[in-house]
Amino acid sequence: MHTDDAPDKPLLPLAGCRVIERSRTAAAAYAGRMLAALGATVIMLEPPEGSRLRRATPTLPETGESALFAFLAAGKRSLVCDASTTDGQNLLERELDGAHIFLDDTPVSELVAQGTDSDAIRRRYPNLVHVSILPFGAFGPKAHWVGEEVNVVHAGGEGFLLPNGLSATLFPNRAPLKIYGHFASFQGGCSAAMCALSAWWSVPRAGGQFVDISVQDAALSVGAFALQRLGDGSLEHRGTRSFRYGGVFEAQDGFVELLTLEDRQWRNLVALMDHPDWAADPALDDPLERSRRGDEINVHIAQWTKLHNVEMIVSRAQSLGVPAAKYRTPEEVLTGEHERSRQLFSQATLESGVQVDVLVAPFQFRCTPLQHPMNVPAVGEYAREIVQ
Incomplete structure:
Protein backbone atom coordinates (compact mmCIF):
# COMPACT_ATOMS: atom_id res chain seq x y z
CA MET A 1 0.00 0.00 0.00
CA ALA A 224 11.94 20.61 -40.27
CA PHE A 225 12.57 23.72 -42.37
CA ALA A 226 16.21 22.82 -42.88
CA LEU A 227 15.18 19.34 -43.97
CA GLN A 228 12.62 20.78 -46.36
CA ARG A 229 15.23 23.03 -47.91
CA LEU A 230 17.66 20.13 -48.11
CA GLY A 231 15.03 18.32 -50.17
CA ASP A 232 14.93 21.35 -52.45
CA GLY A 233 18.69 21.10 -52.92
CA SER A 234 19.68 23.85 -50.47
CA LEU A 235 22.10 22.85 -47.70
CA GLU A 236 21.89 25.26 -44.79
CA HIS A 237 24.92 25.96 -42.61
CA ARG A 238 25.49 27.95 -39.43
CA GLY A 239 27.50 30.47 -41.43
CA THR A 240 24.73 31.22 -43.90
CA ARG A 241 21.51 30.33 -42.09
CA SER A 242 19.43 33.35 -41.14
CA PHE A 243 16.20 35.11 -41.89
CA ARG A 244 16.56 37.06 -45.10
CA TYR A 245 16.30 40.23 -43.04
CA GLY A 246 15.57 40.81 -39.39
CA GLY A 247 16.95 38.79 -36.52
CA VAL A 248 18.92 39.79 -33.43
CA PHE A 249 20.34 43.30 -33.27
CA GLU A 250 22.41 45.22 -30.75
CA ALA A 251 20.75 48.25 -29.17
CA GLN A 252 22.19 50.90 -26.87
CA ASP A 253 21.62 48.85 -23.73
CA GLY A 254 21.15 45.26 -24.84
CA PHE A 255 19.84 43.12 -27.65
CA VAL A 256 16.52 42.94 -29.41
CA GLU A 257 15.02 40.62 -32.00
CA LEU A 258 12.93 41.95 -34.87
CA LEU A 259 11.13 39.74 -37.35
CA THR A 260 9.03 40.78 -40.35
CA LEU A 261 7.54 37.89 -42.29
CA GLU A 262 4.53 39.72 -43.73
CA ASP A 263 4.20 42.80 -45.90
CA ARG A 264 2.28 44.72 -43.26
CA GLN A 265 5.04 43.98 -40.75
CA TRP A 266 7.63 45.30 -43.19
CA ARG A 267 5.65 48.50 -43.69
CA ASN A 268 5.31 48.93 -39.95
CA LEU A 269 9.03 48.32 -39.47
CA VAL A 270 9.70 51.17 -41.89
CA ALA A 271 7.34 53.34 -39.83
CA LEU A 272 9.13 52.26 -36.65
CA MET A 273 12.39 53.57 -38.11
CA ASP A 274 10.65 56.86 -39.09
CA HIS A 275 10.61 56.15 -42.83
CA PRO A 276 14.32 56.36 -43.68
CA ASP A 277 15.27 57.36 -47.22
CA TRP A 278 16.80 53.97 -48.09
CA ALA A 279 13.47 52.23 -47.34
CA ALA A 280 11.63 54.45 -49.85
CA ASP A 281 13.07 52.48 -52.76
CA PRO A 282 9.96 51.20 -54.63
CA ALA A 283 11.76 47.92 -55.37
CA LEU A 284 11.58 47.04 -51.67
CA ASP A 285 7.80 46.76 -51.94
CA ASP A 286 8.48 43.35 -53.50
CA PRO A 287 9.11 40.70 -50.78
CA LEU A 288 11.35 38.74 -53.15
CA GLU A 289 13.50 41.78 -53.73
CA ARG A 290 13.69 42.36 -49.97
CA SER A 291 14.89 38.79 -49.54
CA ARG A 292 17.55 39.26 -52.20
CA ARG A 293 18.74 42.43 -50.48
CA GLY A 294 18.43 41.10 -46.95
CA ASP A 295 22.06 41.70 -45.98
CA GLU A 296 21.82 45.31 -47.13
CA ILE A 297 18.58 45.84 -45.19
CA ASN A 298 20.07 44.35 -42.04
CA VAL A 299 22.98 46.78 -42.17
CA HIS A 300 20.51 49.66 -42.07
CA ILE A 301 18.44 48.09 -39.28
CA ALA A 302 21.57 47.44 -37.20
CA GLN A 303 22.68 51.05 -37.58
CA TRP A 304 19.26 52.23 -36.42
CA THR A 305 18.91 49.91 -33.39
CA LYS A 306 22.31 51.02 -32.03
CA LEU A 307 20.90 54.52 -31.68
CA HIS A 308 18.01 53.51 -29.41
CA ASN A 309 17.40 51.67 -26.18
CA VAL A 310 15.70 48.29 -26.03
CA GLU A 311 12.53 49.33 -24.20
CA MET A 312 11.78 52.08 -26.71
CA ILE A 313 12.30 49.75 -29.66
CA VAL A 314 10.16 46.97 -28.21
CA SER A 315 7.31 49.15 -26.98
CA ARG A 316 7.02 51.09 -30.23
CA ALA A 317 7.41 47.96 -32.34
CA GLN A 318 4.65 46.15 -30.48
CA SER A 319 2.33 49.14 -30.74
CA LEU A 320 2.88 49.11 -34.52
CA GLY A 321 2.44 45.36 -34.87
CA VAL A 322 6.09 44.55 -35.53
CA PRO A 323 7.13 41.30 -33.79
CA ALA A 324 9.88 42.36 -31.40
CA ALA A 325 11.24 41.23 -28.06
CA LYS A 326 14.04 42.01 -25.68
CA TYR A 327 16.77 39.55 -24.83
CA ARG A 328 16.54 39.54 -21.06
CA THR A 329 18.82 38.40 -18.28
CA PRO A 330 17.77 35.45 -16.07
CA GLU A 331 16.99 37.88 -13.26
CA GLU A 332 14.67 39.85 -15.53
CA VAL A 333 12.89 36.68 -16.58
CA LEU A 334 12.27 35.65 -12.98
CA THR A 335 10.81 39.03 -12.06
CA GLY A 336 9.07 39.82 -15.34
CA GLU A 337 5.49 41.03 -15.32
CA HIS A 338 4.51 38.54 -18.02
CA GLU A 339 6.00 35.59 -16.12
Whole structure:
Protein backbone atom coordinates (compact mmCIF):
# COMPACT_ATOMS: atom_id res chain seq x y z
CA MET A 1 0.00 0.00 0.00
CA HIS A 2 1.25 3.47 -0.84
CA THR A 3 0.44 6.82 0.71
CA ASP A 4 0.11 9.32 -2.09
CA ASP A 5 -0.85 12.96 -2.31
CA ALA A 6 -2.56 14.63 0.59
CA PRO A 7 -6.35 14.85 0.20
CA ASP A 8 -6.32 18.65 0.36
CA LYS A 9 -3.85 18.99 -2.51
CA PRO A 10 -5.40 20.81 -5.52
CA LEU A 11 -6.70 18.39 -8.11
CA LEU A 12 -4.38 18.62 -11.11
CA PRO A 13 -4.95 17.20 -14.61
CA LEU A 14 -2.97 13.98 -14.00
CA ALA A 15 -4.05 13.40 -10.40
CA GLY A 16 -4.23 9.64 -9.90
CA CYS A 17 -1.67 8.82 -12.57
CA ARG A 18 1.29 6.89 -11.21
CA VAL A 19 4.60 7.08 -13.07
CA ILE A 20 7.77 5.08 -12.44
CA GLU A 21 10.89 6.72 -13.79
CA ARG A 22 14.35 5.26 -14.29
CA SER A 23 16.45 8.11 -15.63
CA ARG A 24 20.15 8.43 -16.24
CA THR A 25 19.65 11.21 -18.76
CA ALA A 26 18.00 14.61 -18.83
CA ALA A 27 15.63 13.39 -21.57
CA ALA A 28 13.91 10.75 -19.44
CA ALA A 29 14.02 12.95 -16.34
CA TYR A 30 12.41 15.83 -18.23
CA ALA A 31 9.59 13.57 -19.40
CA GLY A 32 8.91 12.68 -15.77
CA ARG A 33 9.16 16.33 -14.80
CA MET A 34 6.43 17.30 -17.28
CA LEU A 35 4.12 14.59 -15.96
CA ALA A 36 4.84 15.58 -12.36
CA ALA A 37 4.00 19.20 -13.18
CA LEU A 38 0.63 18.00 -14.46
CA GLY A 39 -0.07 16.29 -11.17
CA ALA A 40 1.12 12.72 -11.70
CA THR A 41 2.84 10.91 -8.86
CA VAL A 42 6.32 10.36 -10.29
CA ILE A 43 8.67 8.02 -8.45
CA MET A 44 12.32 8.03 -9.46
CA LEU A 45 14.09 4.71 -8.99
CA GLU A 46 17.68 5.63 -8.22
CA PRO A 47 20.83 3.57 -7.63
CA PRO A 48 22.15 3.53 -4.03
CA GLU A 49 24.55 6.39 -4.78
CA GLY A 50 21.75 8.45 -6.33
CA SER A 51 21.14 9.45 -9.91
CA ARG A 52 24.15 10.72 -11.79
CA LEU A 53 22.05 13.79 -12.56
CA ARG A 54 22.44 14.79 -8.91
CA ARG A 55 26.07 15.53 -9.72
CA ALA A 56 25.43 17.31 -13.02
CA THR A 57 26.56 20.88 -13.61
CA PRO A 58 25.76 23.68 -13.21
CA THR A 59 25.67 23.67 -9.42
CA LEU A 60 24.21 26.21 -7.02
CA PRO A 61 27.00 28.30 -5.46
CA GLU A 62 25.29 28.38 -2.07
CA THR A 63 25.02 24.62 -1.54
CA GLY A 64 26.86 22.85 -4.35
CA GLU A 65 23.64 21.06 -5.35
CA SER A 66 22.94 20.46 -9.01
CA ALA A 67 20.70 23.15 -10.48
CA LEU A 68 19.84 20.81 -13.36
CA PHE A 69 18.74 18.04 -11.02
CA ALA A 70 16.79 20.46 -8.84
CA PHE A 71 14.71 21.44 -11.85
CA LEU A 72 14.30 17.92 -13.21
CA ALA A 73 13.42 16.32 -9.85
CA ALA A 74 11.16 18.99 -8.35
CA GLY A 75 7.83 17.48 -7.37
CA LYS A 76 8.97 13.85 -7.64
CA ARG A 77 9.67 11.11 -5.08
CA SER A 78 12.76 8.91 -4.79
CA LEU A 79 13.26 5.21 -4.07
CA VAL A 80 16.55 3.33 -4.07
CA CYS A 81 16.41 0.46 -6.54
CA ASP A 82 19.39 -1.54 -7.78
CA ALA A 83 17.83 -3.64 -10.52
CA SER A 84 20.93 -5.82 -10.73
CA THR A 85 20.01 -7.36 -7.36
CA THR A 86 17.13 -9.63 -6.38
CA ASP A 87 15.80 -7.11 -3.87
CA GLY A 88 15.96 -4.38 -6.47
CA GLN A 89 14.10 -6.44 -9.04
CA ASN A 90 11.42 -7.29 -6.48
CA LEU A 91 11.00 -3.60 -5.65
CA LEU A 92 10.80 -2.70 -9.35
CA GLU A 93 8.13 -5.34 -9.92
CA ARG A 94 6.13 -4.10 -6.95
CA GLU A 95 6.24 -0.52 -8.14
CA LEU A 96 5.32 -1.41 -11.72
CA ASP A 97 2.37 -3.44 -10.48
CA GLY A 98 0.67 -0.21 -9.39
CA ALA A 99 1.96 2.06 -12.17
CA HIS A 100 0.27 3.49 -15.25
CA ILE A 101 3.39 4.74 -17.06
CA PHE A 102 6.98 3.48 -16.96
CA LEU A 103 9.69 5.88 -18.22
CA ASP A 104 13.02 4.14 -18.77
CA ASP A 105 16.32 5.10 -20.39
CA THR A 106 18.22 1.96 -19.38
CA PRO A 107 20.57 0.95 -22.23
CA VAL A 108 19.36 -1.87 -24.45
CA SER A 109 22.28 -4.09 -23.41
CA GLU A 110 21.05 -4.21 -19.79
CA LEU A 111 17.32 -4.72 -20.26
CA VAL A 112 17.05 -8.49 -20.71
CA ALA A 113 19.18 -9.24 -17.65
CA GLN A 114 16.93 -6.98 -15.56
CA GLY A 115 13.72 -8.37 -17.01
CA THR A 116 12.65 -4.96 -18.31
CA ASP A 117 12.88 -5.48 -22.05
CA SER A 118 9.73 -4.60 -23.96
CA ASP A 119 8.54 -8.21 -24.36
CA ALA A 120 8.93 -9.02 -20.67
CA ILE A 121 7.14 -5.84 -19.58
CA ARG A 122 4.28 -6.48 -22.01
CA ARG A 123 3.74 -10.02 -20.72
CA ARG A 124 3.78 -9.07 -17.04
CA TYR A 125 2.00 -5.71 -17.20
CA PRO A 126 -0.46 -5.78 -20.12
CA ASN A 127 -1.99 -2.38 -19.29
CA LEU A 128 1.25 -0.52 -18.62
CA VAL A 129 2.49 2.21 -20.94
CA HIS A 130 6.19 1.45 -21.28
CA VAL A 131 8.22 4.36 -22.69
CA SER A 132 11.83 3.81 -23.70
CA ILE A 133 13.86 7.02 -24.12
CA LEU A 134 17.27 6.43 -25.66
CA PRO A 135 19.64 8.53 -27.77
CA PHE A 136 18.92 6.59 -30.97
CA GLY A 137 15.90 4.52 -29.99
CA ALA A 138 15.54 0.98 -28.70
CA PHE A 139 15.41 -0.71 -32.12
CA GLY A 140 17.40 -0.37 -35.31
CA PRO A 141 21.08 -0.25 -36.20
CA LYS A 142 21.91 2.51 -33.68
CA ALA A 143 19.99 1.10 -30.71
CA HIS A 144 23.18 0.05 -28.93
CA TRP A 145 24.97 3.33 -29.56
CA VAL A 146 25.88 5.46 -26.57
CA GLY A 147 25.06 9.13 -26.98
CA GLU A 148 25.40 12.18 -24.77
CA GLU A 149 23.86 15.58 -25.46
CA VAL A 150 26.72 16.67 -27.72
CA ASN A 151 26.18 13.58 -29.89
CA VAL A 152 22.42 13.81 -30.31
CA VAL A 153 22.32 17.56 -30.86
CA HIS A 154 24.69 17.14 -33.79
CA ALA A 155 23.01 13.94 -35.00
CA GLY A 156 19.73 15.87 -34.94
CA GLY A 157 21.13 18.61 -37.18
CA GLU A 158 20.97 21.64 -34.90
CA GLY A 159 24.67 21.39 -34.08
CA PHE A 160 25.35 21.96 -37.78
CA LEU A 161 23.11 25.02 -37.89
CA LEU A 162 23.96 26.80 -34.64
CA PRO A 163 25.26 29.24 -33.63
CA ASN A 164 24.28 31.51 -36.48
CA GLY A 165 23.29 35.11 -37.06
CA LEU A 166 24.57 37.65 -34.56
CA SER A 167 26.14 34.99 -32.32
CA ALA A 168 28.37 33.83 -35.15
CA THR A 169 29.14 37.42 -36.10
CA LEU A 170 30.14 38.47 -32.59
CA PHE A 171 32.14 35.32 -31.83
CA PRO A 172 33.44 34.02 -35.18
CA ASN A 173 36.35 32.10 -33.66
CA ARG A 174 34.42 30.08 -31.10
CA ALA A 175 34.21 26.39 -31.84
CA PRO A 176 30.57 25.34 -32.44
CA LEU A 177 30.65 22.38 -30.04
CA LYS A 178 26.97 22.38 -29.09
CA ILE A 179 24.11 24.55 -27.98
CA TYR A 180 24.26 25.43 -24.31
CA GLY A 181 22.31 23.16 -21.97
CA HIS A 182 20.21 20.17 -22.97
CA PHE A 183 18.39 21.26 -26.10
CA ALA A 184 18.08 17.82 -27.72
CA SER A 185 17.40 16.01 -24.45
CA PHE A 186 14.52 18.32 -23.58
CA GLN A 187 13.05 17.78 -27.04
CA GLY A 188 13.25 14.04 -26.43
CA GLY A 189 11.65 14.44 -23.02
CA CYS A 190 8.77 16.45 -24.49
CA SER A 191 8.16 13.77 -27.10
CA ALA A 192 8.26 11.05 -24.44
CA ALA A 193 5.76 12.84 -22.19
CA MET A 194 3.30 13.53 -25.00
CA CYS A 195 3.55 10.01 -26.42
CA ALA A 196 3.15 8.52 -22.94
CA LEU A 197 -0.09 10.45 -22.43
CA SER A 198 -1.37 9.52 -25.89
CA ALA A 199 -0.74 5.84 -25.17
CA TRP A 200 -2.27 6.06 -21.69
CA TRP A 201 -5.39 7.68 -23.13
CA SER A 202 -5.90 4.66 -25.38
CA VAL A 203 -5.31 1.99 -22.70
CA PRO A 204 -9.07 1.29 -22.18
CA ARG A 205 -9.34 0.28 -25.84
CA ALA A 206 -5.86 -0.89 -26.81
CA GLY A 207 -4.26 -1.93 -23.54
CA GLY A 208 -0.69 -1.08 -22.69
CA GLN A 209 1.80 -0.10 -25.36
CA PHE A 210 5.53 0.08 -25.83
CA VAL A 211 6.63 3.54 -26.96
CA ASP A 212 10.08 3.87 -28.52
CA ILE A 213 11.48 7.41 -28.27
CA SER A 214 14.64 8.37 -30.13
CA VAL A 215 16.12 11.62 -28.85
CA GLN A 216 17.82 12.07 -32.22
CA ASP A 217 14.46 11.87 -33.98
CA ALA A 218 12.91 14.35 -31.57
CA ALA A 219 15.76 16.80 -32.11
CA LEU A 220 15.61 16.26 -35.85
CA SER A 221 11.96 17.30 -35.93
CA VAL A 222 12.95 20.78 -34.74
CA GLY A 223 14.89 21.31 -37.97
CA ALA A 224 11.94 20.61 -40.27
CA PHE A 225 12.57 23.72 -42.37
CA ALA A 226 16.21 22.82 -42.88
CA LEU A 227 15.18 19.34 -43.97
CA GLN A 228 12.62 20.78 -46.36
CA ARG A 229 15.23 23.03 -47.91
CA LEU A 230 17.66 20.13 -48.11
CA GLY A 231 15.03 18.32 -50.17
CA ASP A 232 14.93 21.35 -52.45
CA GLY A 233 18.69 21.10 -52.92
CA SER A 234 19.68 23.85 -50.47
CA LEU A 235 22.10 22.85 -47.70
CA GLU A 236 21.89 25.26 -44.79
CA HIS A 237 24.92 25.96 -42.61
CA ARG A 238 25.49 27.95 -39.43
CA GLY A 239 27.50 30.47 -41.43
CA THR A 240 24.73 31.22 -43.90
CA ARG A 241 21.51 30.33 -42.09
CA SER A 242 19.43 33.35 -41.14
CA PHE A 243 16.20 35.11 -41.89
CA ARG A 244 16.56 37.06 -45.10
CA TYR A 245 16.30 40.23 -43.04
CA GLY A 246 15.57 40.81 -39.39
CA GLY A 247 16.95 38.79 -36.52
CA VAL A 248 18.92 39.79 -33.43
CA PHE A 249 20.34 43.30 -33.27
CA GLU A 250 22.41 45.22 -30.75
CA ALA A 251 20.75 48.25 -29.17
CA GLN A 252 22.19 50.90 -26.87
CA ASP A 253 21.62 48.85 -23.73
CA GLY A 254 21.15 45.26 -24.84
CA PHE A 255 19.84 43.12 -27.65
CA VAL A 256 16.52 42.94 -29.41
CA GLU A 257 15.02 40.62 -32.00
CA LEU A 258 12.93 41.95 -34.87
CA LEU A 259 11.13 39.74 -37.35
CA THR A 260 9.03 40.78 -40.35
CA LEU A 261 7.54 37.89 -42.29
CA GLU A 262 4.53 39.72 -43.73
CA ASP A 263 4.20 42.80 -45.90
CA ARG A 264 2.28 44.72 -43.26
CA GLN A 265 5.04 43.98 -40.75
CA TRP A 266 7.63 45.30 -43.19
CA ARG A 267 5.65 48.50 -43.69
CA ASN A 268 5.31 48.93 -39.95
CA LEU A 269 9.03 48.32 -39.47
CA VAL A 270 9.70 51.17 -41.89
CA ALA A 271 7.34 53.34 -39.83
CA LEU A 272 9.13 52.26 -36.65
CA MET A 273 12.39 53.57 -38.11
CA ASP A 274 10.65 56.86 -39.09
CA HIS A 275 10.61 56.15 -42.83
CA PRO A 276 14.32 56.36 -43.68
CA ASP A 277 15.27 57.36 -47.22
CA TRP A 278 16.80 53.97 -48.09
CA ALA A 279 13.47 52.23 -47.34
CA ALA A 280 11.63 54.45 -49.85
CA ASP A 281 13.07 52.48 -52.76
CA PRO A 282 9.96 51.20 -54.63
CA ALA A 283 11.76 47.92 -55.37
CA LEU A 284 11.58 47.04 -51.67
CA ASP A 285 7.80 46.76 -51.94
CA ASP A 286 8.48 43.35 -53.50
CA PRO A 287 9.11 40.70 -50.78
CA LEU A 288 11.35 38.74 -53.15
CA GLU A 289 13.50 41.78 -53.73
CA ARG A 290 13.69 42.36 -49.97
CA SER A 291 14.89 38.79 -49.54
CA ARG A 292 17.55 39.26 -52.20
CA ARG A 293 18.74 42.43 -50.48
CA GLY A 294 18.43 41.10 -46.95
CA ASP A 295 22.06 41.70 -45.98
CA GLU A 296 21.82 45.31 -47.13
CA ILE A 297 18.58 45.84 -45.19
CA ASN A 298 20.07 44.35 -42.04
CA VAL A 299 22.98 46.78 -42.17
CA HIS A 300 20.51 49.66 -42.07
CA ILE A 301 18.44 48.09 -39.28
CA ALA A 302 21.57 47.44 -37.20
CA GLN A 303 22.68 51.05 -37.58
CA TRP A 304 19.26 52.23 -36.42
CA THR A 305 18.91 49.91 -33.39
CA LYS A 306 22.31 51.02 -32.03
CA LEU A 307 20.90 54.52 -31.68
CA HIS A 308 18.01 53.51 -29.41
CA ASN A 309 17.40 51.67 -26.18
CA VAL A 310 15.70 48.29 -26.03
CA GLU A 311 12.53 49.33 -24.20
CA MET A 312 11.78 52.08 -26.71
CA ILE A 313 12.30 49.75 -29.66
CA VAL A 314 10.16 46.97 -28.21
CA SER A 315 7.31 49.15 -26.98
CA ARG A 316 7.02 51.09 -30.23
CA ALA A 317 7.41 47.96 -32.34
CA GLN A 318 4.65 46.15 -30.48
CA SER A 319 2.33 49.14 -30.74
CA LEU A 320 2.88 49.11 -34.52
CA GLY A 321 2.44 45.36 -34.87
CA VAL A 322 6.09 44.55 -35.53
CA PRO A 323 7.13 41.30 -33.79
CA ALA A 324 9.88 42.36 -31.40
CA ALA A 325 11.24 41.23 -28.06
CA LYS A 326 14.04 42.01 -25.68
CA TYR A 327 16.77 39.55 -24.83
CA ARG A 328 16.54 39.54 -21.06
CA THR A 329 18.82 38.40 -18.28
CA PRO A 330 17.77 35.45 -16.07
CA GLU A 331 16.99 37.88 -13.26
CA GLU A 332 14.67 39.85 -15.53
CA VAL A 333 12.89 36.68 -16.58
CA LEU A 334 12.27 35.65 -12.98
CA THR A 335 10.81 39.03 -12.06
CA GLY A 336 9.07 39.82 -15.34
CA GLU A 337 5.49 41.03 -15.32
CA HIS A 338 4.51 38.54 -18.02
CA GLU A 339 6.00 35.59 -16.12
CA ARG A 340 4.39 36.64 -12.82
CA SER A 341 1.00 37.02 -14.48
CA ARG A 342 1.21 33.52 -15.97
CA GLN A 343 2.56 32.06 -12.71
CA LEU A 344 5.40 30.38 -14.55
CA PHE A 345 7.66 30.04 -11.52
CA SER A 346 7.13 28.47 -8.14
CA GLN A 347 9.28 27.76 -5.10
CA ALA A 348 11.05 24.45 -4.73
CA THR A 349 12.74 23.30 -1.54
CA LEU A 350 16.07 21.60 -2.09
CA GLU A 351 17.40 18.70 -0.04
CA SER A 352 19.52 21.24 1.85
CA GLY A 353 16.41 23.21 2.79
CA VAL A 354 17.28 26.13 0.53
CA GLN A 355 14.35 27.46 -1.46
CA VAL A 356 14.74 28.42 -5.11
CA ASP A 357 12.40 29.52 -7.89
CA VAL A 358 11.94 26.97 -10.67
CA LEU A 359 9.88 26.92 -13.85
CA VAL A 360 6.68 25.02 -13.09
CA ALA A 361 6.13 23.95 -16.71
CA PRO A 362 6.33 25.42 -20.21
CA PHE A 363 2.53 25.45 -20.25
CA GLN A 364 -0.31 26.52 -18.00
CA PHE A 365 -4.04 25.89 -17.65
CA ARG A 366 -6.51 28.70 -17.18
CA CYS A 367 -8.96 26.75 -14.98
CA THR A 368 -6.44 24.53 -13.16
CA PRO A 369 -3.30 26.51 -12.26
CA LEU A 370 -0.28 24.24 -11.96
CA GLN A 371 1.63 26.44 -9.53
CA HIS A 372 2.30 24.68 -6.26
CA PRO A 373 5.27 24.33 -3.86
CA MET A 374 7.61 21.49 -4.78
CA ASN A 375 10.31 19.52 -3.03
CA VAL A 376 13.49 18.07 -4.48
CA PRO A 377 13.71 14.63 -2.86
CA ALA A 378 16.67 13.14 -1.06
CA VAL A 379 17.86 9.75 -2.27
CA GLY A 380 15.36 7.11 -1.14
CA GLU A 381 13.17 9.52 0.84
CA TYR A 382 9.95 7.91 -0.41
CA ALA A 383 10.76 4.62 1.33
CA ARG A 384 9.51 5.93 4.67
CA GLU A 385 6.14 6.80 3.12
CA ILE A 386 5.52 3.24 1.99
CA VAL A 387 3.56 0.98 4.28
CA GLN A 388 4.67 -2.58 3.69
